[in-house]
Amino acid sequence: MPNLTEPKLIAGNANLPLAKSIAKRMTMHRGTHTGLVDARVERFNDGEIFVEVFENVRGEDMFIIQPTSNPANDNLMELLIMADALRRSSAARVTAVLPYFGYARQDRRTKARTPISAKLVANMMVGTGIERVLTMDLHAAQIQGFFDIPVDNLYASPVFALDIRTHFKGRLDEIMVVSPDVGGVARARELAKRVNAPLAIVDKRREKPGEVAEMTVIGSVKDKICLIVDDMCDTAGTLCKAAEVLIDNGASEVHAYTTHGVMSGPAVERVTGSVLKSLVLTDTIQPTPAVLGAPNIRIVPVAPVFAQAILNIWNGTSVSSLFDDATLSPIYESLYGMD
Incomplete structure (x- = not known):
């Protein structure tokens, strides 16, 4: 059954060049222009994060591109607030695309009276209405089990x-x-x-x-x-x-x-x-x-593989197919000059 919605990308401030590259690759793959949704992600004078989406996203399949890298706390809050804004704007589905998942090194208690922060972050993400996570090379594979939603872990x-x-x-x-x-x-x-x-x-x-x-x-x-x-x-x-x-x-x-x-x-x-x-x-x-x-x-660059993974999620096709050379090589043929 064909999709009636378009995949829409929105990006925080963590890695805008990567988000733009993913949008460009999706445009190349589809032959239809895919851009970043017009929005502003700003900070008030006291450091509070404010998000405003300028486009209609009602019923759309939304993908937030936001690695939670340094500064990890700011980038994580941007992700959570963007997800909340999209859910309150009636987006059909919100997928968090985290090329780098911060707090992944805190995946277990190494000694008494320490947190499992990766699980806490997972709970917060699910609590904002995020329905799927797409990431790459999690520090510990068991982090996928911290989420009660699908997690697609790509490999480099x-x-x-x-x-x-x-x-x-x-x-x-x-x-x-x-x-x-x-x-x-x-x-x-x-x-x-x-x-x-x-x-x-x-x-x-x-x-x-x-x-x-x-x-x-x-x-x-x-x-x-x-x-x-x-x-x-x-x-x-x-x-x-x-x-x-x-x-x-x-x-x-x-x-x-x-x-x-x-x-x-x-x-x-x-x-x-x-x-x-x-x-x-x-x-x-x-x-x-x-x-x-x-x-x-x-x-x-990882934009080619993330762009294809996003399209596969949107189409409801296999993401794990991207682990095979036969599938991945054509995506990178322009970079490595493959036949």
């Missing part, structure tokens, strides 16, 4: 695999995929399968939070091009130290593929001064000028 590994096959063409037999810790093995194994590469692990032990005391490489990396795979890069301390350990163990080159470039504090300075030949980030979080200006940091 298929996009990274396309990038690896392009940038390391002719040298794929030298590739070794590396997990920076034991907890990230599943993510690294998934990428290793896609590029038909072996897997190694960097085992880290901490004396106290934020400080890595010792790192050990599990697996032989001698004369290998090592690709460290992680879901986020915050201060880059662990990443840069892992790269040094891999070089000390005989790796010929070290590169890193990370989905979410949080890049707080001294991260950019650490990466540019490290042994990393390149750090590849996606634009789920809007890159800062410092990130864009770093000589060994490269950005891979």
Whole structure:
């Protein structure tokens, strides 16, 4: 049965360039103009957030594009208030598109008298009338179970695999995929399968939070091009130290593929001064000028896959189909020059 409504996009202030890119890609896919709904998201002098939607959204299928990155609290409140405004304006359905889901690292109680903030955020989002969530590379997969609504979790590994096959063409037999810790093995194994590469692990032990005391490489990396795979890069301390350990163990080159470039504090300075030949980030979080200006940091766009995922949700077709190379490759063919 054909849809009688159009997919409509609305964006907060967290990552406007990504929202505009998604709208542009949707226009290309559909052959019909898709723009961002005209609205204003402003702050009063005391910091209160105010949202006003200037277009009629009654009965429409609405998609709010708003990663809850730094400043996490402001961007989260923008998302909640936009959702409330749309529900009160009689939107048929509200989907939250969170390329980066903030508070995801607080997914369990690590010690007594601590919160599970990811669950609290999920409750707030559902409470505002959001009916579906679309995100990418959740820090912990079980967060999907915190919601009583459908959650579609996209993966960056298929996009990274396309990038690896392009940038390391002719040298794929030298590739070794590396997990920076034991907890990230599943993510690294998934990428290793896609590029038909072996897997190694960097085992880290901490004396106290934020400080890595010792790192050990599990697996032989001698004369290998090592690709460290992680879901986020915050201060880059662990990443840069892992790269040094891999070089000390005989790796010929070290590169890193990370989905979410949080890049707080001294991260950019650490990466540019490290042994990393390149750090590849996606634009789920809007890159800062410092990130864009770093000589060994490269950005891979996620707008093509998010645009197609939004269209699939609107059409009622499979989102998981985007995990397959055969489906994803045509979406990125202009970027990687594929046949």
